[in-house]
Every structure is written in C-alpha cells, then in structure tokens.
Amino acid sequence: MSRFKFSVGPWNVHEGADAFGPEVRDTIALEEKFRKFAEIGISAIQFHDDDVVPNIDDYTPEQILEKAKEVRALLDKYNLAAEFVAPRLWMSPNTTDGGFTSNSAEDRAYAMKRAYYSIDIARVIGCNKIVLWLAREGTLCAESKNETDSVRYLIDAINAMLDYGPEMSILIEPKPNEPIDRSCCPTIGHVMAISAATKDPARVGAVMESAHAILAGLDPAIEMGFALSFGKLGSVHLNDQNGLRYDQDKSFGAENLRSAFNQIKVLCDNNYGANGEYVGLDVKVMRTQKSDDCYRHIINSMKIVERMEEKIDRFDEAYRQKCIAERNYEALEAYVLDLLLG
Secondary structure, X not given: OOOOOEEEOHHHOOOOOEOOEOOOXXXXXXXXXXXXXXXXXXXXXXEEHHHHOXXXXXXXXXXXXXXXXXXXXXXXXXXXXXXXXXXXXXOOHHHOOXXXXXXXXXXXXXXXXXXXXXXHHHXXXXXXXXXXXXXXXXXXXXXHOOHHHHHHHHHHHHHHHHHHOOOOEEEEEOOXXXXXXXXXXXXXXXXXXXXXXXXXXXXXXXXXXXXXXXXXOOOHHHHHHHHHHOOOEEEEEEXXXXXXXXXXXXXXXXXXXXXXXXXXXXXXXXXXXXXXXXXXXXXXXXXXXXXXXXXXXXXXXXXXXHXXXXXXXXXXXXXHHHHHHHOOHHHHHHHHHHHHHO
C-alpha cells in the first residue's frame, strides 16, 4: 500500500473528444465518478470552479454556493476530500486573450470574479487551496502584450486573492506552452520568483506536473526538488509525456520508468505528504479505451507509484555513498537500472 494519498479530477475520465475527432464514450455522471474513485482508492478530488458548478456564469453568487453544497454532500457520501479549486480561465469568451493578463480591463475583472467564486466554492466544499493553471496567461503574438505588464497583472491578481481568502493558499501550476506558445510563467523557477513578489509568499506555492516539465525540456524530479527546497511544493500532478509534443497526460511511468522512479524518490526523500499534501494524478484516459474500463489509467498510475515506493525502500544508500565517494557514477547508474529491472 502506498504511503501517499491520491487525488484526481473529474476530467481525468472523459468522453474522448479531441481537436481532430468527436466523443467516443458516454458521459459519466459526477456521482458515479466519485463512487468509482473511492472504490479504487482515491482520497481527494481536484476541481475547477465549473466542475462544481457547471455553467457557473448563469448563476448568482448565492446560487453558486447552494450548488457547491450539493457537491460537498456527494464528497461526504463517498468519504472523499476536496484538494483544491481552480478557476477555469480558458473556455469563456472573456478569456480569449487570457484571464489575468488580458489586454482588456473588463476581461481581467471577469477573471478576478471567477477567482473569487473559486475561493467561495473552496470554503463550501472544505479545502483551502486555489490552483492557477495559467492556460492563456501569455501570448500567441509576441508584440501583442507587454511582458512586464503581464507579470504585474498576475502578481496583482494573486495579491487580491490573498486578501479575499486569508485562509487560502494559492498554488501556481506552470506550463511553457499550449494553448498559448509564450507563457508568462512557464517553469517552477518562475513560480518561485512570482511567489516572492507577492504580499504573502508563505501562502503562494507550486503545483508541479510531470508532463509540463518535460514540455519545457526539464527533468520533473529536479523541478519537484527545486520547489521542495523552498518549502513550496503544495501538490504534484504525476503523469508522463512522449517528448516535446502536445500535453499528453499519459499514465505515470508509461514512457520513462527511471524518471518515474526519481520523481517518487524525491518525494519520499523529502517526506512529501507529511503536511497533508496529495499525490495528484493528472492522467487522461486514452481515446481508444472502451467505456467499461475507462478508469484503468488511474489504477495503472497508482500501481506504478506503489512499485516505485517498493524499489525506493530497497535502495542501498550505503552503496550510493560508496559510488559517490569513488566518483563511480557508471556503477551507480548501473545499480539504479538493475534495481528498476529487478
């Protein structure tokens, strides 16, 4: 059994539509997803604001809170926690040019409204983390935005959220590209810099996603370690990625088992989870998967995490230190490969 508690989002089990094809599976009701998530060993659910309240812009603030209470009741029914709420700032006409970094003051105000709704929802469903996946916070045309203004807008938005939700932590999930090709916050290093510039850096941290680090040409374990060194790794999204392609969200370890090993090792070595952090699985079901087994990617990812934990428990630290003392990294590398193959 894993030492970690796992979380997933409702979007991890989806209908299979993509940019080049229609849906291939039927929609599964939210309660049925919760029931199945609990059955396979998931502890918490990740939410966008409109996962909790679909068509959120159609409702008053009071109605939003009432609908959030209905989701809270479902979570309680299946003994599930809520890990975080994230404002979805990439699907509305008001976010065509970005949310917090839009050139339009009106659209920036809309983004703040959604951020405040997310905080309100988080209070109702029982979590204190707001995640910012900055999907369109950047530009498709380099000359269309002022880079320094974008960063200032983002910091101002976070400061406003910190004021509105004094009990909340704000976690930024960086990604270098897609759906825009020039992000204003592409890596964990950028997150740390923005955190330091806010009015309360202790409440601003990071979500590190494996695939997003790979898309930036970086090592996910190194990115996790970087955030951990600042005490700011608030969550992880484990998955895998086949090179510098579109964001694939493949099952954890599906492409690179050694990278998977090192990601779990850095989490274990730093006692990640001791403060209640979850291991999030941001893995998407393959388009080819049939409906009757469309949770397999989550089960497989959990199994890989557990297998890597077993190998870390067997890891010979004394031998590692011997190799380091002798500067015999070929021997150390061969040892790690033997451990993984064994």
